[in-house]
Amino acid sequence: MNGTPADHAAFALQGNGFDTLHLQRRATPAPVGAQVLVRMRAASLNYRDLKILEGRYAMPTIRPLVPLSDGAGEIVAVGDGVDAWKPGDRVLPIYMQGWYDGPFGRQPHWRGLGGDVDGTAREYALFDQQDLLAIPDTWSFAEAATLACAAVTAWHALVPVGGVKAGDTVLTLGSGGVSVFALQIATLNGARVIATSSDDAKLARLKALGAAEGVNYRATPDWDRAVRDLTGRRGVDMVVEVGGGDTFDRSIRATRDGGQVLRVGDLSGGVDPSRITVERGVTVTPIVVGSRAMTAEAMHALAAAGTRPVIDRAFPFHDLPAALRHLEAGRHFGKIVIEF
Amino acid sequence: MNGTPADHAAFALQGNGFDTLHLQRRATPAPVGAQVLVRMRAASLNYRDLKILEGRYAMPTIRPLVPLSDGAGEIVAVGDGVDAWKPGDRVLPIYMQGWYDGPFGRQPHWRGLGGDVDGTAREYALFDQQDLLAIPDTWSFAEAATLACAAVTAWHALVPVGGVKAGDTVLTLGSGGVSVFALQIATLNGARVIATSSDDAKLARLKALGAAEGVNYRATPDWDRAVRDLTGRRGVDMVVEVGGGDTFDRSIRATRDGGQVLRVGDLSGGVDPSRITVERGVTVTPIVVGSRAMTAEAMHALAAAGTRPVIDRAFPFHDLPAALRHLEAGRHFGKIVIEF
């Protein structure tokens, strides 16, 4: 604990709304047993953070809450029961603490960072040694901090659930964090990606990242038809569906018989899938972020391929509210990070 | 072809509605190549038949159409390219002709009996030798005629998709053909079944068939809550969801986090699953009847266990309209069959 300050800065959300989010000082804890103390060096933002801030997240969350589920940092001290780590190791905490492997729904207890328990928007944090993973030497803390929610969600959707493989066609929607990772991960696994955006400049960037085709959904309101046309009228094998109510029906229609809609969130409210006809055999699977094993696999696959996370913009730690406003504006491309 | 009559009786649906369904005589064809001529001995009814009759089926169907997708009979003649069958063999035609194995959506062409092509409501029918399966010696033609749609759907939902196993809890809805087979198949695979019905007498019969618990959804409108209570508030592992709009939301709520809703039809119209929250991780899989392999497995499993299909009532062939009216009334328990 040499050099570890007695106290440190942490953001705390006291209620709902931006005006209940404050920076405060907290005593720095000492790790005992299997605990590890991490000096956070970067964090990243997800839509979930906005929903929690605004009090419209689907699950209950604690107050006061240190927000944010994603981060990366350096170990500064370990408890005497720790055998996996040592000070100086570069790590990221997994988002769903306690979910190590296997399908969702059978872990006895897991807790979401920045929701059920305090998150990463603080200078120092304690974790159980099992809830950390080593980060690639070649990645910055900011890059590593983008993984735990968005990349893991995209990997979970496409790889263990979707079973994506060479020859498949994958549809991604927009240029948010999950969608950009989905594009990268689908491409790494040999799939052809069709990406949508309301902005031709963003479509050009998505193609530069590997999308085979882009559809401007503003210019082409019947974008599901355009997507089908790009697949010889057959439909895509799977959609990483981030939109919710505004896009769900078209996503179903853009999918081939027997294909998959992988739902990773509801940007635009509840869906009305009255058109999920049984006859076409399209499975709708909700994707609940993912396990430690999925996090490790996603990170390994990206790093092994030399693929780097796409960072929209980095804000300094104390500008977290501005970073959240930038996310709210919805014009970003990739991940928004904060650096300590 | 000794003894095979030059012509035979067949029902033909000319348009939509009961008054467009007529019995007529047709020339009996001779099998060539890989074709097999089957003398139909029994058939059974499904809701799909009613929907097609009434012109409200989700997929286009041909007219005139010999209705019904399920049947069983005896081979009376074979083409010279047939090596798998001989006259006298007792067989059933699979419902989705041309779908032999593997998941839905990648067979190059399949045709639904009694929808895309003529069905089983006729005294003689030609099939490709690959579209037939042998029926158990111990089963009557009427029993074998119940399998191809309802039992296969229930098997497809619970076994290859649901992965049902000992220790699981399965929810079934009502006492129609699919639900009764689902109860039997789930029980055979070691699962505990919770069954619903609006009628205590039917609940008693469902329990006699193996249901561990029954919930009267008329007496208990919040039946999803009752089902959860029966699982220690955890929720069932999977639901065989036959109801559609009237039951879908409650079925989701009755299912555990990470569980499965296996949709096998829409008795009551489209669903509004705006409450399929991503957070609880419930997968919604539409079940499109099934393949020849699933039909063979379901039949083998039922026969090996000595489990017999439950027949509600048998009508003579020429009373098909009355049998359809009986199905429409919705008070049956198990399968409605016609015998030739």
Added chain:
Amino acid sequence: MNGTPADHAAFALQGNGFDTLHLQRRATPAPVGAQVLVRMRAASLNYRDLKILEGRYAMPTIRPLVPLSDGAGEIVAVGDGVDAWKPGDRVLPIYMQGWYDGPFGRQPHWRGLGGDVDGTAREYALFDQQDLLAIPDTWSFAEAATLACAAVTAWHALVPVGGVKAGDTVLTLGSGGVSVFALQIATLNGARVIATSSDDAKLARLKALGAAEGVNYRATPDWDRAVRDLTGRRGVDMVVEVGGGDTFDRSIRATRDGGQVLRVGDLSGGVDPSRITVERGVTVTPIVVGSRAMTAEAMHALAAAGTRPVIDRAFPFHDLPAALRHLEAGRHFGKIVIEF
């Protein structure tokens, strides 16, 4: 810790061989952090324990070693970081500490009880709170102590790997712990079981537990042929192969094309599977006990069905050497336990 003695008895294996196994007294530790102190009430034996004792186990093990991987007991004290348990809870430790869920080979670190770390042959033991599972109210400690290795291995082989289902035929070999659990678990899942033994009396007991057929491999040295004959010459769907060199080739031959040999140990030395021809498509999967999730599922499935573990004989704690000699003699039926 009220009433917990300052020291307690534990068996310690100092080297290889029965004469290096001694009972000694050890100080009783106090749990800290996420640790839980369990008063062991029963333990059970596995062949692995004999192999370790005799220095012929395939993996390195520590010395001195408290032997045995299976046990059950009562929580007497918990560390201040424990939120899942309280004193008085009845629990069993999982065998592969740290393997919670998912397939073998991707947990970052796990340790086998009674091999890599001290096992259950002691009156008190500390465990991480994540390495324990609650045991059914209806089970004795002795019954619960039989689960962690043998039942989990049988479950892992048959359910997540084998995908056993109603209509399948499963072959079990002999009447050891894994084989008896395999018989029970296969039967619970609706499979038909063919069991072998060298002893007609044991075959009678195996049939009483649910085996459909028994083959005396002493009376019928070509037992693989007898097994095939019982399946209409097709072969069984899967074998739970516990024998190794003496049985492996026949197990392969008794299995249908495309079937599975689930290898759970080598009673009789290495195998020479030169006859695993590619052409017949028989997969050989080694089964490495199993995860916490598999342990929970196996226990739940057995308890939900009212199936009880089969105990061959119970020895008092201090007679562990006699219990191991009884295992060595190889005439047991089901599990050998010790009670504290």
Added chain:
Amino acid sequence: MNGTPADHAAFALQGNGFDTLHLQRRATPAPVGAQVLVRMRAASLNYRDLKILEGRYAMPTIRPLVPLSDGAGEIVAVGDGVDAWKPGDRVLPIYMQGWYDGPFGRQPHWRGLGGDVDGTAREYALFDQQDLLAIPDTWSFAEAATLACAAVTAWHALVPVGGVKAGDTVLTLGSGGVSVFALQIATLNGARVIATSSDDAKLARLKALGAAEGVNYRATPDWDRAVRDLTGRRGVDMVVEVGGGDTFDRSIRATRDGGQVLRVGDLSGGVDPSRITVERGVTVTPIVVGSRAMTAEAMHALAAAGTRPVIDRAFPFHDLPAALRHLEAGRHFGKIVIEF
């Protein structure tokens, strides 16, 4: 049938050995029912063809036999029951006629081309319309003729069985047809490939095709150790094991705990896997070529990526014996084809 000659040339194997293989003339048949007449334009060779020729294939084969399982050609006439094809269509016959989809071992009857039934070494051949697939416009007949056995085997091993994904490491052995396709398919799916060869020039070609690393097994007899070193001592995720007795043990040792050995043939005789220890959890799966669905997927994935089959050398049709001698010599790289 305009322009179709009354008779045509076909190779026929009368017994075992090169001197029993003769070119002869046969009457050209007319397609009836669901049959299709294909004018063969190219074929390719596999080790199986050599084994059958030499009478050492593991399964019985017919005599006289038109050899070869792989080919491609053009439809010249169709029976009146054919609805999927028309004259002029470019097609390849699947190798395992009658196996359309699903896992090996549950198709009721399938027949291997060039083994159970006459193969592709003839100018005209009849096929059932279900046993053909369309070939990509961009591929020559020679390229398409390489697919049905080697590429399908490699796809079956790596994709549906191996579940290969980005971040995995795959080991391939040598530069035969299956191994070169395995390298291409693994690479397309985002895996890193380690390839072995006895020849540095071939290793250079394998790297040019996408291998990340090459190991010369002549220069490095302990090549399994070299492979492990290239994976940080962890071992590869899966091996496409074509060698058999000479390589099997080392392939096991080169594989990570919980990894997979995908056995696709025995170049060098039976294996002695006495070292398949259960403890390391390596699954050994025999790969029996594959289904129509796998053939379609492999072809689609290769064509969509613009990956072309690697042809070692093309011989004219009448030089089939010389082509077989070239295969026997074992110095080829990729596939040996014959052109009509």
